[in-house]
Every structure is written in C-alpha cells, then in structure tokens.
Amino acid sequence: IVKEVLNGFNCIVFAYGQTGTGKTYTMEGGMRNKAGELPAEAGIIPRADRQIFDTLEGQNADYSMKVTFWELYNEEITDFLASEEPSKSSEERQKKHVSLMEDGKGCVVVRDLEEEAVYSENDIYNLLERGAARRRTTDTLLNKRSSRSHSVFSITIHVKEMTVGDEELIKCGKLNLVDLARSENISRSGAREARAREAGEINKSLLTLGRVITALVEHFIHIA
Numbered sequence: 001i002v003k004e005v006l007n008g009f010n011c012i013v014f015a016y017g018q019t020g021t022g023k024t025y026t027m028e029g030g031m032r033n034k035a036g037e038l039p040a041e042a043g044i045i046p047r048a049d050r051q052i053f054d055t056l057e058g059q060n061a062d063y064s065m066k067v068t069f070w071e072l073y074n075e076e077i078t079d080f081l082a083s084e085e086p087s088k089s090s091e092e093r094q095k096k097h098v099s100l101m102e103d104g105k106g107c108v109v110v111r112d113l114e115e116e117a118v119y120s121e122n123d124i125y126n127l128l129e130r131g132a133a134r135r136r137t138t139d140t141l142l143n144k145r146s147s148r149s150h151s152v153f154s155i156t157i158h159v160k161e162m163t164v165g166d167e168e169l170i171k172c173g174k175l176n177l178v179d180l181a182r183s184e185n186i187s188r189s190g191a192r193e194a195r196a197r198e199a200g201e202i203n204k205s206l207l208t209l210g211r212v213i214t215a216l217v218e219h220f221i222h223i224a
C-alpha cells in the first residue's frame with residue numbers, strides 16, 4: 001500500500017470490529033521505547049511511517065509531507081492537531097468547527113484542518129503520540145468516547161520526479177489510516193435512549209461505508 005501511495009495513489013486502511021477486538025492496538029500499537037526504536041508490537045501507523053521514510057531516503061527522493069489527525073464523533077469533527085488555547089477547557093480546545101466539503105475535483109475534504117508538515121519519521125511519531133494523548137483525554141471525559149468515534153490519521157506525500165524530457169513531475173499520494181468506531185449490537189449491549197441513538201448512528205455510518213465500498217468494487221454509479 002505504501003508503494004502505491006508513493007506512486008501518487010490515495011489509499012485507505014480501515015480497522016473494523018467489535019469493541020475490544022484490538023482496532024486501536026492494530027493501528028497504533030505499542031509506543032516508542034527510549035532509544036526511538038519501533039517495538040515488536042508497533043502498529044500500522046508507525047510501521048507505515050518507517051516504510052515511507054526508508055523508501056524515500058533509499059531513493060534519495062525530493063519530497064514533502066503533511067499529516068492530519070482528526071476524529072468524527074456524533075457527526076462532529078475534532079481536530080487532534082489543532083493548537084491549544086490555554087483559556088479554554090481541554091474539550092473545547094480540541095473542538096474546532098471544521099466541515100466537510102467538495103474540492104471541485106469530486107473529492108470530499110475536511111475544511112480548516114490543521115496540516116502539520118513533517119520532515120522525519122520521528123515527526124510523524126510525535127504527532128501520533130500527541131493526537132493519541134488527546135484522544136485519551138476525551139476518553140476519560142466522555143466514557144471511552146474513542147470506541148464510539150472514527151479516527152483518521154492521514155499522510156499526504158508529494159514526490160518530485162524528473163521525466164525523460166527533463167520535465168518536472170509531481171506525484172501526490174495520500175495514505176489514510178482509519179480506526180473505525182466499534183460495531184455494536186444495540187439489543188445485546190443494552191444501550192438505552194441517547195446511547196442507543198448514538199449506537200444507531202454508528203451502525204448507520206458503518207453500513208453506509210460498507211455500501212460505498214461495494215459500490216466502488218462493483219463500479220456502481222449510485223450507492224444503493
């Protein structure tokens with residue numbers, strides 16, 4: 001997948017499953033040890049990070065990279081990389097009004113997201129740790145909210161190449177690493193009222209995602 005991204009494609013890895021099945025663990029895994037080495041239990045994000053930099057450095061490539069890290073909870077977007085304003089509460093600090101819109105090329109983008117330029121493997125790891133720490137804060141505030149939100153860690157990479165005719169070619173690829181909200185059986189989990197509505201919304205969004213993927217695979221024009 002990383003190779004495709006470096007060739008200018010947009011790729012997504014989803015972690016999907018019931019609560020406690022290891023979605024977050026699979027995406028993030030164990031955090032760095034003191035020597036900065038990847039632990040054996042490192043997740044997909046740090047492993048992809050390492051592969052991206054190993055490949056680009058190995059090719060002596062001319063590149064630039066940006067990262068976004070955000071969460072969708074209850075139809076509201078929280079930017080984990082938004083700068084912190086000390087006067088606000090920790091929940092308010094993160095909540096920034098960002099909205100979804102089309103970019104004119106048929107792609108959906110999240111407007112006003114903080115995009116952090118990164119120059120090393122360590123930079124990406126630091127952003128992952130920063131965002132994951134903020135995610136844990138909302139967890140304690142809102143009864144393990146991370147289980148009920150979709151989080152999206154994206155790395156956008158521009159690679160400059162020279163063509164045979166000595167023209168500049170820029171390849172732009174994006175790797176989206178998504179930790180989906182848990183899939184939930186409402187009747188079995190005993191969720192009531194607001195929580196049942198919330199679980200219903202999560203299931204609806206996961207169902208819609210399944211339909212979108214089917215439509216893409218089958219080359220349907222409309223989503224059934």
Ligand SMILES: Nc1ncnc2c1ncn2[C@@H]1O[C@H](COP(=O)(O)OP(=O)(O)OP(=O)(O)O)[C@@H](O)[C@H]1O
Nearest residue numbers: 017018019020021022023024025026146147181182
């Ligand atoms: N392969 C694994 N090896 C060791 N521990 C694991 C593994 N997978 C998950 N765990 C542990 O199991 C617990 C639940 O994992 P995790 O939080 O990743 O699940 P989840 O699917 O993201 O849950 P939720 O949907 O509730 O957010 C965590 O304490 C995690 O450290």
